[in-house]
Amino acid sequence: MVDLTRRFDVLVIGGGNAALCAAISARRAGASVLVLEGAPKFYRGGNTRHTRNMRCAHDAATEILTGPYTEEEFWKDLLLVTGGQTDEELARFMIHESKDILNWIVEQGVRWQPSLGGTLSLGRTNSFFLGGGRAMLNALYRTAEELGVDVLYNAEVIDLKIEDGMFLSAQLKQPVGGKTEVRASTLVAAAGGFEANIEWLKEYWGEAADNFLIRGTPYNRGAILKMLLAKGVQETGDPTQCHAVAIDARAPKFDGGIITRHDSVVFGIVVNKHAERFYDEGEDIWPKRYAIWGRLVAAQPDQIAYIIFDSTVVTSFMPTLFPPIAGATIAELAGKLELDASALEKTITEFNAAVQPGTFDHTILDDCATQGIAPAKTHWARRIETAPYLAYPVRPGITFTYLGTRVNKQSRMLMKDGKPSANMFAAGEIMAGNVLGKGYAAGIGMTIGSVFGRVAGREAAKNARN
Structure with a gap:
């Protein structure tokens, strides 16, 4: 049993990667730590349960990484996907700190594995968790508990007492025991x-x-974020921006996870409900562009689209939970998708006619492009002509939102008057908008959580001692 009558040095609200990194970091610095996870134990960990990898800078190849990924290359990639909408000081700080996270996270019991085939060409830039996100999460919980971190599940925080930028207490509601301060x-x-x-x-x-x-989790409803913003914490980030990818339209409303995501866009074309293409499917290397497709689909009629490809590419990407819908002809496929057959046939015929000769290579910006159609497909364009013809219906799949709390390099929250909070820190998705003004690069959410979680825990422990 956790003694809730005592005063803890550090209270961590949340139960995912960022929270656990903060809790472990604070505990290793000598602080007493309580973690409040709003979900039941089985669903603990928020979106961390669904992740696979983390993007960290490193100067040389390792046993699990195929080559170097410098701080400057990481920065250029972040600049590209965000269109410059990032806090450069915080972003560069995160990138620099990420180099040490590769080893630090292993010291907390997490294990890496080489990337699998078909995983977005990430073998050089991203480290993959052995056993996936849930195994990574279990390792962090095991370490936290061995260190003496207290953890409560089904622990819903319903109010925060904050005065003049100083946190005093949290009001907790549990299924058994009612409300507690x-x-x-x-x-x-x-x-x-x-x-x-x-x-x-x-x-x-x-x-x-x-x-x-x-x-991800149905428990990320933003209650803590809303409380903090209402009590004087400065906000950052565009509320319409988020990490959103194209996921299978047959996925559940919540918690479908990574197995519902589709990475097949570059191998075919994408059409809306009118059987019309609406964006360049080959604009850039997939890890730098996969996260724009949620927003693109969100802008289409009824927020639905269809990835269309043929039987020659079915082994080129990771399989997903739901099998593709197949048709012996384009017309048959259109019927199954409830699309206008003549419109889909016209779109594919025009696309095929526009494809120019080239040497296909999905790992680089190759010379396989279209000519004379809009939108163009600037790379990886190949004719769709080998039956059976296949399709995935997709909808916007929201991973996490970018509206959040403003922080400094100590992960300390800033108040609306610009002054640092007396004793409040933030890490993970709740402050990701400082780094991600828009866009996304694979694995960066875990980087934000690990780096700023570690910093927040360390700084919170120091603050508590003082």
Whole structure:
């Protein structure tokens, strides 16, 4: 049993990667730590359960990474995907710190493995967790508990007492025991974004949000974020920006995870409900572009689209939970998708006629392109002509939102007057908007969580001692 009458040095709200990195870091610095996870134990960990890898800078190849990935290359990649909408000081700090995270995370019991075939060409830039996100999460929990971190599940925080930028206590509600006040010298907020709060999403997206699918936990409803912003913490990030990918339209409303994501876009074409293409499927290397497709599909009629390809490419990407829909002819496929057959045939015929000769190589920006159609497909363009013809229906799959709390390099929250909070820190999705103004690069969410989680825990422990 956790003694809630005592005063803890550090209170961590949240139960995913960022929260656990903060808890472990604080505990290793000598602080007493309580973690409040709002979900039941089985669903602990937020979106960390669904992850596979982390993007970290490194100067040389390792046993699990095929080559160097310098800080400057990481920065250029981040600059590209965000269109410059990032806090450069915080972003460069995160990238520099990520080099040490590769080893630090192993010291906390996490294990790496080489990347699998078909995993977005990430063998050089991203480290993959042995056993996936859940195994990584279990390792962090095991280490935290061995160090003496207290953890409570089904622990819903319903209020925060904050005065003049100083955290005093949290009001906790549990299924058994009712409401309790929890006191701590410092607070680390690591409770995720508001992606599972459809009503909040609709404030910015309108009725279209009803057609969004939530890739991760149904527990990330943004309650802690809303409380902090209401109590004087400065916000950062665009509320309409998020990490959103194209996922299978047959996926569940919540918690479908990574096995519902489609990485087949570059191997075919994407059409909307009118059987019309609407964006360049070969714009750039997939890890730098896969996260734009959620927003692209969100802008289409009824928030639905279809990835169309043929039987020659079915082994070129990771399989997903749902099998592709097949047709012996384009017309038969169109019928199964409830698309206009003549419109789909016209789109594919025009696309095939526009494909120019080239040497296909999905690992580089190759010379396989179209000519004379709009939108163009600038790389990896190949004719769709070998039956059976295949398709995946896709909808926007929201991973996490970018509206969050403003922080400095110590992960300390800034108040609306610009002054640092007395004793409040943030890590993970709840502050990701500092780094991600828009766009996404594979594995960077885990980088943000690990780097700023470690910093937040260390700084919170120091603050508590003082």
